[in-house]
Amino acid sequence: MPDPAQREMLMRQEASRQTGGQVALTAAEQCLDARLHRLKEQEMSAALFPPTLHFFKAKPLIEQSTIFRLLQKMPKGAALHIHSSTLVGVDWLVKNVTYRPNCYICFTWDNSVRFLFSDRQPFPRWDCFYWQLLRTLRARIGDPTEFDNSLMQHLTLLTDDPDSAYPSQDIVWEKFEKAFIAAAGLITHAPVLRDYFYKGLEELHQDNIMYLELRSGLSRTYELDGTIHDKAWTLKTFQVVTKKFTADHPDFLGTRVIISVHRALSVSEVKAAVKEAIQLQKDFPDVVAGFDMVGREDSGRPLWYFREALSLPADLGVTLPYYFHAGETDDEGTGVDQNLLDALLFNTTRIGHGFALARHPVAKEISRKQSVAVEVCPVSNQVLKLISDLRNHPAAVLMFEGHPMVISSDDPSLFGTTGLSYDFYQAFVGIGGLKANLGTLKELAVNSIKYSSLPPPLKERGRHMWQDKWDAFITESLEH
Known part of the structure; x- marks a missing residue:
């Protein structure tokens, strides 16, 4: 008969490897963790378990959940994967x-x-x-x-x-692409853009998020008389609005922009966009975090197709960090399925979605060794039909191996969500199952600051700000 002590040791060993497995919880945190565990057991045994349903049907059930209400109050750190056209509720x-x-x-x-x-x-x-x-x-x-x-x-x-x-x-x-095009005429009107961005930051702040990295194409913003502004004007606007917002909300750390272009463009167009991004990063070093390519991977060109354009910064001897969408696909073995390896070859700083990463052992190994975090967006992956039951999401494998990851919401307004709480719920209750605990949540929140593009002094400041909020959250949660 196997040795019970050895069994116990193996179980502890497994638990220590998962996201949050090395996090030491205080006595107060252990109390809250025990409560969360009980609540999760209740929700998992209910007739309708939200992560198994399509999100649009699960949403009202999630909103009734005690766990969800706790997650809304929880300081979640940073939102690192949100597109600018979907930042504010419709x-x-x-x-x-x-x-x-x-x-x-x-x-x-x-x-x-x-x-x-x-x-x-x-x-x-x-x-x-x-x-x-x-x-x-x-x-x-x-x-x-x-x-x-x-x-x-x-x-x-x-x-x-x-x-x-x-x-x-x-x-x-x-329908997804059509909604983006429909919203563009409203959002890119100059006076609207200012209000829209402020409103978006307000919605994040209300969901206890303290920092944002926004993917934006910096679309052609226009005035009433038809005047079109350049991208520098849009970045300046982001800068001014952020400054006003942080003055009004001193517990908000700020925002940065990842300049994005669509993967439907030609190589020469992407080349021009990379050159422009290099210049904009020089002109706005505190605002521009880096560069990405967006749009549906399955119907777009693979990253390797753009290798000449994407090699430009290295050829010019300049640094332009990449934050590539990669592996947002369930088409194994296609040219697009190689995007994960190519993103890593181009030294991507983080991986957007990485849904296919669990099926790429070499890419998984490299990203873990190089601390390239995966931006997991559970609601988006389900609504865009990569997975139906979130208990089977491939990020579960990554979570139980303690792979670097953060939780984000991709396109909140398109999914009828706001902030990160819905995605945290699906990651914590659905993807993580009963094994995910308060240590998991804590590590995921800390990761969002750790893997952000902020310079070390600001990361340090953010970490302290977050810790103060976290301690207050634990105290308050145990009082109710």
């Missing part, structure tokens, strides 16, 4: 922004919408033959509630019946 875009003066709308031939702010009737263009002033249109409708709800549908993937609405990855991605 209800604000529709009920605030589309009610502003000079907002025009057009309905396209492919059942989408476009918005434009203009001081005169906009000219027809290929996708928009007829622009109407929204104010006039609403006046004709009378009660605009239903109309506003229909506008929101164009800006989010949220739906009551996701299985019928999105039977395949192709269909959900098509």
